[in-house]
Amino acid sequence: MQAGQYIVKFLGDFVIILGEMAPYLLLGFFFAGLLYAFIPREKIDKYFNGSPFRSSVFSSLLGIPLPLCSCGVIPTGAALYKNGASKGGTVSFLISTPQTGVDSILATFSLMGLPFAIIRPIAALITGISGGLITSVITKNEPVEQHVAETVSKPKSLTHKIKAIFRYGFVEFIQDISKWLIIGLVLAAIISALIPNDFFELLNMSPILQMLLILVVSVPLYICATGSIPLAAILILKGVSPGAAFVLLMAGPATNAATITMIGKILGKKSLFTYLATIIIGAMGFGLIIDYALPVQWFTEITSQHLGHDHGTNLAWWQIGSGVLLLGLIINGYIQKYLAAKQNSESQLKNDIMKVQTIKVEGMTCNHCKANVENNLKKLAFVDNVVVNLADKSVTLEGDDIDLEKVKETVESIGYKAV
Structure with missing residues (x-):
């Protein structure tokens, strides 16, 4: 096959994968906005304490539908812990949340079928509860840190909530x-175009060896719950066992070096060890169940129908329209981010004559990081206003007699590094 043919096949596969996922992703984004607008933070916080079993169950149940991958769940979990959550409840939240989300569950159903869509939240729930319970037991003798209570937000009107749904x-x-x-989409399309079907079957690797190989790659690297779906689906098409693909779906989003x-x-360290051990054992355990205890056709037929060579490029009009809309929203997101960064830079120039301090904060990667830093710094008595610029990782503070040491202490207490 010549280079031009590979490019054509890559573009065709990219369009097919995007068209299959886009309608369900858009629906998932809408549900994500609903959760954000109608479930206030303080309503979640109160479920992260209590008995070890209660906090682990509620933290896992609350974390599963939330649309947070590890770039957002770590600072969110850190903020919850800082504001009074127990270690067990926090670990349950950190384990269960990045594995799933309403958007990724719907996208999993669209591309990989109902069995995968069902087993993902079940695995997240079981591993989340297990990790939380174990953490509560092994850390029960550790001293309890003093926490600062989260300021309760004021109720918003229905109009504000509707705007928040679409804005978020x-x-x-x-x-x-x-x-x-x-x-994830690009890598899946590249693999689909370059690697022959049943490639991994020809290597004659046992499912367990495939799982271990994917686990070694997945643990240190980052990929979000939604981005892992096209990769896992294409790997199944190329001969990877469904159980090994599930290891990618579970361990990829939940772990990375950061x-x-x-x-x-x-x-x-005790909580970290429990976190990693629970995810690794859980991923391998569910992978073995899928490969050796359940019918293999449950996990391969849908993927072959959607992405196999017989499927062609016959996308429905609503799939094509959803794909175009999704790409438009992605482009709009980058434009909005650029405009916000430009506006923040102009505001900083205008505020030069005011009592302001600007610091660099490493580790901020998303809007959840931005909100966590802003909310925690606004609690400091000497701070009147806080503006985070994600583009250049800066935080601008306005106020009288700003105590930079206290600012640094607050920033680092929620998991970031102030420079």
Whole structure:
């Protein structure tokens, strides 16, 4: 096959994968906005304490539908812990949340079928509860840190909530995941175009060896729950066992080098060990169940129908329209991010004559990071206003007698590094 044919096949496969996922992603983004607008933060916080079993169950149940991958869940979990959540509840949240989300569950159903869409939240729930319970037991003798209570937000009108649904679901959330979603789609299309079907079957690797290989790659690297779906689907088409593909779906979003570092720093080594062990054992355990205890056709037929060579390029009009709309929203997200960064820069220039301080903060990657830093710094008595610029990783503070040491202490207590 010549280079031009590979390019044509890559573009065709990219369009097919995008068209299959886009309608369900758009629906998932809408539900993400609903969760953001109608479930206030303080309503979630109160479920992260209590008995170990209660906090682990409620933290996992609340985390599963939330549209947070590890770039957003780590600072969110750190903020919850800082504001009074137990270590067990926090670890449950950190394990269960990045594995799933309303958007990724719907996208999994669209591309990989109902069995995968069902088993993903079940695995997240079981591993989340298990990790939380174990953490509560092994850290029960550790001293309890003093926490600062979260300021309760004022109720918003229905009009504000409706605006928040679309602002968060179709702008801010897309800004957070678009990079990794595009990477996942592109890699899936490249693999589909370059690697022959049943390639991994020809290597004659056992399912267990495939799982271990994918696990070694997945743990240190980052990929979001939604971006992992096209990769897992294409790997099944190329001969990887469904169980090994599930290891990617589970371990890829839940772990990465940055996550591991931050959990160890904020929650301690015992909590970090429990977190990693639970995800690794859970991923391997569910992978083995899928490969050896359940019918293989449950996990391969849908993927072959959607992405196999017999499927062609016969996308329905609503799939094509959804794909175009999704690409438009992604482009709009980058434009909005650029305009916001430009506006923040202009505001900083105008505020030069005011009592302001600007610091650099490393580790901020998404709008959840931005909100966590702003909300925690606004609690400081000497701070009147805080503006985070994600583009250049800067934080501008306005106020009288700003105590930079206290600012640095606050920033680092929620898992970032103030420079």
